[in-house]
Amino acid sequence: MASMLTQFRQLGRKIVAVGRNYRAHAAELGNPVPKKPILFLKPTSSYITEGEKIRIPEECSSLHHEVELGIVISKNGCRISEQEAMNYVGGYVLALDMTARDFQDEAKKKGQPWSLAKGFDTSCPVSNFIDKDTLSDPSNVRLWLKVNNAIKQDGSTSDMIFSIPYLISYISKYFKLEEGDVILTGTPEGVGPVSNGDVIEAGLGDIISMKFTVE
Numbered sequence: 001m002a003s004m005l006t007q008f009r010q011l012g013r014k015i016v017a018v019g020r021n022y023r024a025h026a027a028e029l030g031n032p033v034p035k036k037p038i039l040f041l042k043p044t045s046s047y048i049t050e051g052e053k054i055r056i057p058e059e060c061s062s063l064h065h066e067v068e069l070g071i072v073i074s075k076n077g078c079r080i081s082e083q084e085a086m087n088y089v090g091g092y093v094l095a096l097d098m099t100a101r102d103f104q105d106e107a108k109k110k111g112q113p114w115s116l117a118k119g120f121d122t123s124c125p126v127s128n129f130i131d132k133d134t135l136s137d138p139s140n141v142r143l144w145l146k147v148n149n150a151i152k153q154d155g156s157t158s159d160m161i162f163s164i165p166y167l168i169s170y171i172s173k174y175f176k177l178e179e180g181d182v183i184l185t186g187t188p189e190g191v192g193p194v195s196n197g198d199v200i201e202a203g204l205g206d207i208i209s210m211k212f213t214v215e
């Protein structure tokens with residue numbers, strides 16, 4: 001299991017991301033609270049790990065940070081029940097769902113997909129793999145993020161609207177989940193812009209932290 005992070009990158013498995021899974025984040029962007037999970041995909045080419053830089057996409061004028069808990073799937077499954085769901089979790093990663101907010105706002109207005117806003121190269125920085133046993137209660141863990149040492153996001157996964165078992169079950173009704181897939185579970189409030197040269201530091205309680213520079 002220790003090599004799972006390398007493995008999921010090599011497998012090139014999909015990244016399924018959940019939007020608006022925290023009421024306060026939906027409210028801060030003036031979005032309604034969803035009745036069902038909002039899903040979108042990020043390409044595996046968007047992954048970066050520590051040491052690599054976050055690049056502002058061409059013509060983007062508002063690149064936002066979103067800190068999220070990522071679930072790493074350990075085995076293939078379709079139509080997984082909520083009761084069985086946690087048996088499909090191999091571990092976790094701390095992730096940033098970097099978002100070109102101006103692109104997303106424009107896409108929303110025009111009813112277009114979010115692919116460019118969410119899936120550009122370097123839009124999915126991830127931490128080292130976190131073993132399942134290291135995170136005993138993923139439903140109640142602090143998620144925090146600082147920009148240039150100033151705290152911007154400080155939330156808890158206990159505020160998720162849709163639980164981890166529910167998300168795994170819901171997603172697997174539509175997408176076959178495969179070993180190495182990652183589910184990004186949404187961001188708490190406090191999202192905001194970053195600029196060239198900014199240093200983003202994020203953490204999951206005191207279990208893991210990671211640092212990325214914007215360039």
Ligand SMILES: CC(=O)CC(=O)C(=O)O
Binds near residue numbers: 099186
């Ligand atoms: C408004 C969003 O970008 C949705 C999203 O990604 C989230 O984490 O919430």
Ligand SMILES: [Mg+2]
Binds near residue numbers: 017018019066068186
């Ligand atoms: Mg997000």
